[in-house]
Amino acid sequence: MEYRQIRPEDAREYVEMMRSLDLETDMMMLEPGERKNDPEAAAAMIRESLAAGDFFLIAREGETMAGVLTAERGRYRRIRHAAYVVVGIRAGYRGRGIGTEMFKRLDAWAVSQEITRLELTVRKENKAAVHLYEKSGFVIEGLRKNSMRVGGVYADEYYMAKFIPQNEGA
Template sequence: MRNIIPQDTSNFLQLQKHLDKETDFMLLYPEERNSSIFLLQDNIQSSLKYGSLLLVIDDGNKLVGYLQASRGRYKKIHHSAYIVVGILAAAAGKGLGKLLFKELDCWARNNNITRLELTVMKSNKIAQRLYSKMGFKIEGVKHNSIFMHGHYIDEYYMAKCF
């Protein structure tokens, strides 16, 4: 596990595309993912410029997971960060999610982040268990948040405060 570097951009895009195809738990459908490496590189640089975090997991051959913590850009919310995480199915169940969240906690404490937040589909019980183990609490329900496969899906708002 390490911070993303500019040379990772192409591999990071491939990881995101793979996750989009592999699971319904990511936000985008595969055809919605922008394939511009230059745009992704600009987005990553802009995010990091504002003090956000982007960790990747490299198995030696390719990227197999990531955690992005997008810090609030405005002064009133600069203490908070919104989390997105994805791990390929082939790499799941090996404790990688827990490692990412432990590193996230260290980063948050070192950067005066006092609130971490995310949303998770109510049907994603595996992710909910991980988030709960890592100290996240359900704060509410985002009703009809996602429309997928012909029906609406609720999400939980979850957060961890330090």
């Protein structure tokens, strides 16, 4: 498995992977058909994200983009130390350690960027993801009741965070 920062030229493949994720699972935010299918817009979003200093990692196996992990850091000084995380791994690649490896790389980036707080939301029913996040050091901070409506039914989300110690002696 190859792990690297996304590039604007990956936009078409990124859009396709995200559309595929939307079809494979109902655990992502967007439903099938809601996501824009515009590689040019995706390339612009990628350029903006990288220029802002965000973390935008992809996992590839051969010609296939298997997963993505992004961390958007706070844009204002008071929240610049925090980043909001989104992760998605294609169904055929889950359970192979890809998420674990991406979170290890996220931790290294967070230390290098003086990020001390990582946060994310996850559907309460998504036991595999909750396990991955807890294994990666995240803790549940709260429950967001009825935060989503999936298939006509309300779903709860956990709000989770991880605190990244900084090397004060450096």
